[in-house]
Amino acid sequence: MASTLVQKKFKNILDDTLIKEIENIGKIASFQKDDIIIDINQPLKHIPLLLVGNIKILREDLDGNELLIYFLEAGETCTMSLTCCMGTTKSKIRAVAEKDSTLIMIPVDKMQKWFHENTSWRNFILESYQTRFDEMLDAIDNIAFMKMDERLYKYLINKTKLHDSNIILVKHQDIAEDLHTSRVVISRILKQLENENKIKLSRNKIQVLEL
Incomplete structure (x- = not known):
């Protein structure tokens, strides 16, 4: 092997x-x-x-x-x-x-x-x-130079490329740790991105809609 x-x-x-x-x-x-x-x-x-x-x-x-x-x-x-x-x-x-x-x-x-x-x-x-x-x-x-919402969205896009899937299995806390911020901030911005129809949120799962 x-x-x-x-x-x-x-x-x-x-x-x-x-x-x-x-x-x-x-x-x-x-x-x-x-x-x-x-x-x-x-x-x-x-x-x-x-x-x-x-x-x-x-x-x-x-x-x-x-x-x-x-x-x-x-x-x-x-x-x-x-x-x-x-x-x-x-x-x-x-x-x-x-x-x-x-x-x-x-x-x-x-x-x-x-x-x-x-x-x-x-x-x-x-x-x-x-x-x-x-x-x-x-x-x-x-x-x-980038605002946190821009950093987060870029992070999600990179994740989809890494896993070759537009569905990401990840916890909000894990994202917060990767981006060196709080879970509350990440949850708020994720909700904002969902309202902008860029992503769809589920429990411990994020679907990126715009690729």
Whole structure:
């Protein structure tokens, strides 16, 4: 199964020799929805390549409040964990399974070796950095320049793309934590969006109407 998944997700990204090495040395790890995959201040000995599922990457303030930075999809890796690995430091992020997910874990020393010796891996890592950098800039812009109703609606749109469905199974409290605000604010804005015929609300379920 691991071999098939790695081939499927990375055959057009990494060369065949590297894919075989990943299959041989990588360790498969499975997580259920809401499981913590990497935690803040956790020493990192492996880097994750996501084979199945989605992962959300979060930062935490001094009061323990979380802020969503970006999502990972199958065929991607977390560049913030890569940065920590290269500096042999502890994790500065929390990675949480958005839904049931399967990863293959690669030893840190291999990551560094491949970066210098394998062109396909180096290109994959550099492109991942660029993608994540753009997403973090987007997150900063959202916080700095967008009103909460705009941020929330964009969040919902991104969720529909992530899950390939216009129906989102999520609690108002979970959205509030992702957007670093209160549940009351989220519930009020969701009701406003429903009145604008942009969404339809049900218990722990939101249907996005305008796509």
